[in-house]
Amino acid sequence: MSHNKITVGGQEPNREGAVSLALDNLSNVSASSPSAGQTIAYNGANWALGDKSVSLAVFGTGASQAYPTGGSEIASGVDLHFYGVQYNGVGATVGSAWFDTFTLSAGNYTLTAVSGVTMSASGGIVTYRWYDQTNTTLVGTTGNVGFETDTVGSPAVAYLSLTSSAVLSVHCITASNVNTLASQGNRAAEYGFITIRRLS
Amino acid sequence: MSVNNIKIGTSSADRTGAINPALSDLSDISSTAPSTGQVLSYDGSDFEPVSLVDSNSLRGNSGNNTSESNVTLAIPNAYTAGYKSYFWEYAAVQIGGVARFIIGSNSDASALNNVYGSTLWTCGLTLVTAGVYLITAHLAIGGLSASGSYIDVQWTDASYNSLGPRCRIGKRDERRNTVIGVVEATANQNIGLYMHSLSGAKYNQTDYTNIFINVERIS
Numbered sequence: 001m002s003h004n005k006i007t008v009g010g011q012e013p014n015r016e017g018a019v020s021l022a023l024d025n026l027s028n029v030s031a032s033s034p035s036a037g038q039t040i041a042y043n044g045a046n047w048a049l050g051d052k053s054v055s056l057a058v059f060g061t062g063a064s065q066a067y068p069t070g071g072s073e074i075a076s077g078v079d080l081h082f083y084g085v086q087y088n089g090v091g092a093t094v095g096s097a098w099f100d101t102f103t104l105s106a107g108n109y110t111l112t113a114v115s116g117v118t119m120s121a122s123g124g125i126v127t128y129r130w131y132d133q134t135n136t137t138l139v140g141t142t143g144n145v146g147f148e149t150d151t152v153g154s155p156a157v158a159y160l161s162l163t164s165s166a167v168l169s170v171h172c173i174t175a176s177n178v179n180t181l182a183s184q185g186n187r188a189a190e191y192g193f194i195t196i197r198r199l200s
Numbered sequence: 201m202s203v204n205n206i207k208i209g210t211s212s213a214d215r216t217g218a219i220n221p222a223l224s225d226l227s228d229i230s231s232t233a234p235s236t237g238q239v240l241s242y243d244g245s246d247f248e249p250v251s252l253v254d255s256n257s258l259r260g261n262s263g264n265n266t267s268e269s270n271v272t273l274a275i276p277n278a279y280t281a282g283y284k285s286y287f288w289e290y291a292a293v294q295i296g297g298v299a300r301f302i303i304g305s306n307s308d309a310s311a312l313n314n315v316y317g318s319t320l321w322t323c324g325l326t327l328v329t330a331g332v333y334l335i336t337a338h339l340a341i342g343g344l345s346a347s348g349s350y351i352d353v354q355w356t357d358a359s360y361n362s363l364g365p366r367c368r369i370g371k372r373d374e375r376r377n378t379v380i381g382v383v384e385a386t387a388n389q390n391i392g393l394y395m396h397s398l399s400g401a402k403y404n405q406t407d408y409t410n411i412f413i414n415v416e417r418i419s
Contacts, residue, residue, distance in 0.1 A: 008219075013206050017206040017207055018207045021208050021209070022227050022228045023228055025226075034247075038241065038242045040241075040247065058380065062366045087382040149368045150350060153368075193365040
């Protein structure tokens with residue numbers, strides 16, 4: 001038998017007899033078009049490409065930036081704005097400066113939002129929840145923020161299982177004594193943040 | 201040429217013609233030696249062994265009580281120099297040679313301290329292993345601070361580049377907030393809590409059960 005009849009995983013030997021075999025040439029591996037950062041894991045039948053088991057994003061850089069003045073005043077049903085992307089390890093589609101929506105691909109996620117919007121008087125409060133705009137669904141717990149800066153930190157938390165990509169936002173539920181957009185100042189950019197964990 | 205001349209990577213056929221290639225014989229596997237528990241991840245050109253993601257390490261928790269401090273914090277910290285003069289000294293690791301703040305043992309990170317003779321105040325972390333980290337800190341200013349006192353801090357690197365949002369931190373028995381940061385760290389990178397502003401905040405040198413810092417390596 002000549003070596004020219006031999007193939008290994010579809011790869012023929014060169015004239016020195018060396019076979020260059022890649023991971024994807026193995027019979028139980030499917031890894032033909034990997035992206036940087038992907039790992040290989042067993043899916044019950046084959047070894048296949050997948051994302052890391054946990055990925056993370058943090059939006060909110062603490063920058064001193066005045067709240068955007070375009071759009072609707074903060075009130076029930078209005079999406080709250082956040083500023084800056086510190087780290088985007090989940091592949092979210094999001095603006096680099098002010099944004100009030102972003103898009104996540106299919107997957108399972110836990111989401112946390114802390115808003116820093118400001119009030120015009122002591123006792124003022126804004127409550128908020130995560131909103132799946134694609135599926136028009138409010139999800140998770142209600143966070144809130146008040147007049148004093150030490151009130152920035154009560155989070156809205158949600159778990160989302162997305163079967164396809166979705167546009168998400170942080171929806172104002174109630175608002176009392178909230179500042180106008182022009183008087184919001186920097187607090188939302190300096191103290192507000194979003195964290196996203198992709199679980200699978 | 202016979203079948204016995206065929207090689208896959210560095211593995212040749214034995215005298216029966218059998219070839220037993222290892223993973224490292226494949227053309228797109230990195231030559232980096234793996235460690236126990238690592239997985240294969242694509243780096244853009246090869247699959248290379250990397251550590252499992254989501255590794256957690258607790259960095260500090262309760263310590264021994266001592267007397268409260270009546271010293272008010274200042275920006276910058278007059279007791280030290282360089283970049284650490286803007287990092288908040290949030291706990292005393294050691295006072296007069298006596299251990300106070302317990303630092304968890306982990307190869308990923310260690311405490312970044314200011315040394316004053318036999319007294320050590322911690323003001324940040326040294327991330328020993330390169331990688332992406334999520335830092336979550338639950339802290340408090342000193343118990344002798346007046347009600348409503350606060351310090352506004354933000355995780356930054358030694359050049360004061362932002363690692364996340366700011367956070368207002370008060371006394372342990374008042375409203376509690378969590379300061380988060382994420383850093384794509386190089387090996388032995390120092391980070392700390394940059395002091396933006398404060399009002400009446402005093403050093404915290406007791407009741408460290410109210411301090412918790414989690415260092416989580418994501419990748």
